[in-house]
Amino acid sequence: MTRPLFVHLVPQLFDPEQVQGGVVVILDILRASTTIIHALENGAQGVIPVADVEQARVVASRLTPEQVLLGGERDGLLIPGFDLDNNPLAYTRDVVAGKQIVFTTTNGTAALERAKAARQILIGAFVNLSAVVDKVYATTGPVHLVCAGTRGKVTLEDALCAGGIAWKLLEKDQQELFDRTDDQLQLVLDSYRNRTKDSATFRRAMRSSFGGRNCVRLGFDLQIDRAATFDLFKSVPSFDATTGIITI
Amino acid sequence: MTRPLFVHLVPQLFDPEQVQGGVVVILDILRASTTIIHALENGAQGVIPVADVEQARVVASRLTPEQVLLGGERDGLLIPGFDLDNNPLAYTRDVVAGKQIVFTTTNGTAALERAKAARQILIGAFVNLSAVVDKVYATTGPVHLVCAGTRGKVTLEDALCAGGIAWKLLEKDQQELFDRTDDQLQLVLDSYRNRTKDSATFRRAMRSSFGGRNCVRLGFDLQIDRAATFDLFKSVPSFDATTGIITI
Numbered sequence: 271m272t273r274p275l276f277v278h279l280v281p282q283l284f285d286p287e288q289v290q291g292g293v294v295v296i297l298d299i300l301r302a303s304t305t306i307i308h309a310l311e312n313g314a315q316g317v318i319p320v321a322d323v324e325q326a327r328v329v330a331s332r333l334t335p336e337q338v339l340l341g342g343e344r345d346g347l348l349i350p351g352f353d354l355d356n357n358p359l360a361y362t363r364d365v366v367a368g369k370q371i372v373f374t375t376t377n378g379t380a381a382l383e384r385a386k387a388a389r390q391i392l393i394g395a396f397v398n399l400s401a402v403v404d405k406v407y408a409t410t411g412p413v414h415l416v417c418a419g420t421r422g423k424v425t426l427e428d429a430l431c432a433g434g435i436a437w438k439l440l441e442k443d444q445q446e447l448f449d450r451t452d453d454q455l456q457l458v459l460d461s462y463r464n465r466t467k468d469s470a471t472f473r474r475a476m477r478s479s480f481g482g483r484n485c486v487r488l489g490f491d492l493q494i495d496r497a498a499t500f501d502l503f504k505s506v507p508s509f510d511a512t513t514g515i516i517t518i
Numbered sequence: 519m520t521r522p523l524f525v526h527l528v529p530q531l532f533d534p535e536q537v538q539g540g541v542v543v544i545l546d547i548l549r550a551s552t553t554i555i556h557a558l559e560n561g562a563q564g565v566i567p568v569a570d571v572e573q574a575r576v577v578a579s580r581l582t583p584e585q586v587l588l589g590g591e592r593d594g595l596l597i598p599g600f601d602l603d604n605n606p607l608a609y610t611r612d613v614v615a616g617k618q619i620v621f622t623t624t625n626g627t628a629a630l631e632r633a634k635a636a637r638q639i640l641i642g643a644f645v646n647l648s649a650v651v652d653k654v655y656a657t658t659g660p661v662h663l664v665c666a667g668t669r670g671k672v673t674l675e676d677a678l679c680a681g682g683i684a685w686k687l688l689e690k691d692q693q694e695l696f697d698r699t700d701d702q703l704q705l706v707l708d709s710y711r712n713r714t715k716d717s718a719t720f721r722r723a724m725r726s727s728f729g730g731r732n733c734v735r736l737g738f739d740l741q742i743d744r745a746a747t748f749d750l751f752k753s754v755p756s757f758d759a760t761t762g763i764i765t766i
Contacts, residue, residue, distance in 0.1 A: 453727060483699070
């Protein structure tokens with residue numbers, strides 16, 4: 271039996287029960303996924319995603335103050351009183367090593383919540399794309415590439431990353447283990463193919479995407495470039511729905 | 519000011535208020551849009567879309583029996599006691615001329631219902647694609663290309679038609695009247711570009727899409743071919759939300 275490979279362009283496009291027993295990859299490229307991967311690669315002990323600012327403060331207050339940092343964003347910006355915003359470049363080793371990051375962003379958290387029935391929940395981005403492909407290939411069962419989107423809107427940057435993961439997974443899939451019929455899969459494959467023909471085209475696509483336009487507006491051009499870098503890192507964070515913590 | 523051009527891959531991806539004052543094109547390629555266009559081009563007086571089978575019988579019972587036909591489908595097939603299924607090839611001039619068609623399909627009707635706040639609601643398909651492009655170009659205000667999908671699922675055949683309309687509209691748009699930034703628009707443009715390179719590729723895409731697979735399973739290959747024919751007809755049906763009737 272082949273393994274179904276689904277893409278969901280926004281989390282609202284799948285029923286929470288549909289992912290039960292499957293492997294989910296959460297893609298929130300600009301910027302939560304990219305930032306979480308940076309934090310963990312730079313030595314953070316764990317990232318604890320929470321839904322809102324109040325809950326973030328409550329969760330943080332239960333941990334040793336020296337061990338915890340508050341991170342995340344609202345409307346793209348630093349939350350008053352927080353240590354870090356959602357800038358992957360700010361999660362350097364000297365800042366985050368050994369710390370627990372209590373982290374709140376609107377879209378990534380909603381996607382995780384909706385996917386929690388899955389057997390395995392991974393955090394993917396361009397910065398760990400090949401690692402995600404290898405990890406997913408080594409699992410069994412249905413695969414769901416979940417684009418976080420932005421407030422229920424489809425975003426091209428997440429769709430492109432889903433397309434990239436799917437493209438490389440199917441390239442690797444000499445034995446045709448994967449069922450390729452999903453229509454959303456077809457759409458993201460087409461887009462990935464068109465928009466990664468050369469680096470200038472890819473850069474233009476990332477900057478013109480919904481998340482990219484927001485970043486450009488806020489002056490976060492370097493963050494887009496970082497998020498659009500392939501395979502900076504080799505690890506794939508996973509979310510443990512029991513402990514509520516993302517680790518590598 | 520430029521005119522926003524939006525694509526919605528399923529009707530659930532827009533809020534009903536969002537289309538207020540705009541022009542909506544409903545795309546339910548396999549097969550409701552294609553069938554409705556055939557019916558009206560072949561002389562039907564009007565098509566009255568209704569949500570369910572019971573309502574179809576009630577609406578039909580209010581009309582002169584000689585003037586009315588019951589059409590539509592459930593699970594792709596003829597509804598017991600109905601005159602016609604959802605096969606565009608069955609809506610020939612000798613069958614439909616002068617008749618009102620009371621018509622029920624799951625997806626097209628839901629899309630119409632959600633779009634009813636729009637200033638203008640048009641029915642589009644490959645069979646009248648260039649006519650849709652001309653008609654939309656001649657209007658003003660935001661444009662929403664609404665893919666009907668199937669039971670809330672994104673379907674490639676509707677996405678491809680949205681891509682085709684958008685592609686030709688933007689080709690025509692020398693003065694850059696349209697705002698091209700919508701991310702769903704980008705996705706369907708990529709797909710249209712990849713999947714219409716030659717007629718064999720296009721045919722394969724249409725047959726492998728969600729709606730196409732259903733038609734293949736039911737033995738409706740000729741209907742797919744018909745739905746995949748560009749510009750058979752020159753008119754664009756429109757839905758009058760006040761009378762509840764689609765006419766040309």
